Amino acid sequence: MNGPLLKVENLTKHYPLGTGFLKKTIPVIRAVEDVSFSVEAGETLCIVGESGCGKSTVARLLMRLVEPTGGRVLIDGTDIAGLKKHALHAWRRRMQMVFQDPYSSLNPRLTAGQIITEPVENFERLSRKQRNALAADLLQKVGMSPEMMHRLPSELSGGQRQRLGIARALALQPSLIIADEAVSALDVSVQAQILNLLLDLQQQLGIAFVFISHDLSVVEHIGHRVAVMYLGRIVELAQCEALFAKPVHPYTEALIAAAPVPDPTRARLEAPVEGEVPSPINPPSGCAFHPRCPLAVERCRMEVPPLVPMADGRVVACHVRAPATDVPAQPAEAGDHSPDQVAQPHDPVQRYRKTQV
Numbered sequence: 001m002n003g004p005l006l007k008v009e010n011l012t013k014h015y016p017l018g019t020g021f022l023k024k025t026i027p028v029i030r031a032v033e034d035v036s037f038s039v040e041a042g043e044t045l046c047i048v049g050e051s052g053c054g055k056s057t058v059a060r061l062l063m064r065l066v067e068p069t070g071g072r073v074l075i076d077g078t079d080i081a082g083l084k085k086h087a088l089h090a091w092r093r094r095m096q097m098v099f100q101d102p103y104s105s106l107n108p109r110l111t112a113g114q115i116i117t118e119p120v121e122n123f124e125r126l127s128r129k130q131r132n133a134l135a136a137d138l139l140q141k142v143g144m145s146p147e148m149m150h151r152l153p154s155e156l157s158g159g160q161r162q163r164l165g166i167a168r169a170l171a172l173q174p175s176l177i178i179a180d181e182a183v184s185a186l187d188v189s190v191q192a193q194i195l196n197l198l199l200d201l202q203q204q205l206g207i208a209f210v211f212i213s214h215d216l217s218v219v220e221h222i223g224h225r226v227a228v229m230y231l232g233r234i235v236e237l238a239q240c241e242a243l244f245a246k247p248v249h250p251y252t253e254a255l256i257a258a259a260p261v262p263d264p265t266r267a268r269l270e271a272p273v274e275g276e277v278p279s280p281i282n283p284p285s286g287c288a289f290h291p292r293c294p295l296a297v298e299r300c301r302m303e304v305p306p307l308v309p310m311a312d313g314r315v316v317a318c319h320v321r322a323p324a325t326d327v328p329a330q331p332a333e334a335g336d337h338s339p340d341q342v343a344q345p346h347d348p349v350q351r352y353r354k355t356q357v
């Protein structure tokens with residue numbers, strides 16, 4: 001199949017505040033605003049940003065757990081909004097989710113074996129023998145012993161529970177896994193094990209990931225490309241290595257500068273982003289980052305900057321660093337990239353492994 005596995009076009013989600021009875025206009029929370037990107041088969045696209053910038057809402061929109069206010073989600077070119085019951089069922093097999101809290105997302109009354117075979121049993125009946133064989137296979141895939149299939153979630157460690165969540169996501173052999181803060185609740189050493197597991201699974205099975213995290217060190221190690229969100233919008237989308245080596249948007253620059261530095265040879269800058277993230281109910285005019293931006297000029301207060309493609313293939317929404325006058329005739333779309341850029345991502349497996357002791 002030509003084209004990306006996942007294509008997101010102008011996705012928007014506004015949550016109304018109240019019912020608006022007797023009022024003409026209802027105030028809304030602008031959780032996601034005009035977000036576009038694509039994900040290739042076998043690729044990891046990370047989405048980063050501060051709390052409340054809309055990352056989880058994007059995940060929920062992709063999984064169709066909430067309906068968009070506008071925009072489209074296409075899988076292999078098919079708009080999921082138009083799918084009828086049967087096609088929707090088939091589509092659900094292709095896209096699975098791994099959640100942040102492996103405890104609350106697992107049914108405490110089911111055994112590990114029942115938890116991971118449940119998604120398959122929603123589609124087909126399995127004999128006890130088939131169920132045990134499937135559970136054993138999935139547990140082995142995520143580095144757990146088949147004997148664990150008889151345990152309850154409460155009898156497992158946090159890392160084992162997250163492996164179980166991943167095994168459950170793998171059960172239907174998805175092409176794409178949405179991982180929403182999938183390692184945030186885990187100790188750093190367990191985080192490393194789970195990230196390595198995801199990288200191994202990607203290499204073996206060719207699974208694509210949309211990996212949502214506020215932790216830049218995690219993103220730097222696992223991502224092929226990174227989308228940076230601020231107040232519901234993508235402000236920069238770039239190849240992972242390029243983004244960390246040379247952030248262009250002042251917000252990306254500030255996020256990277258403020259992140260803890262695992263490499264002692266790389267100096268940590270003083271956090272240059274001042275002030276609070278503004279309210280998504282009444283966002284600032286123009287570029288939403290302008291009240292906190294050290295580079296802001298008059299135009300930033302007036303006009304929302306479009307995403308502009310740069311020479312290295314990244315897209316950036318900044319009037320100062322990526323002025324729209326340089327744009328070619330075609331409007332930029334976050335996630336559009338040449339086949340070369342997709343075919344030659346840096347190898348996150350090798351890079352991640354290098355940092356492990």
Ligand SMILES: Nc1ncnc2c1ncn2[C@@H]1O[C@H](COP(=O)(O)OP(=O)(O)OP(=O)(O)O)[C@@H](O)[C@H]1O
Pocket residue numbers: 015029030031049050051052053054055056057058214280
């Ligand atoms: N169901 C909802 N109803 C109303 N507002 C919501 C709902 N879900 C999210 N929001 C609001 O939408 C905005 C984006 O929230 P979202 O959870 O997507 O952000 P996030 O980047 O994932 O944050 P975090 O990292 O803290 O989870 C926030 O202002 C949030 O309060």
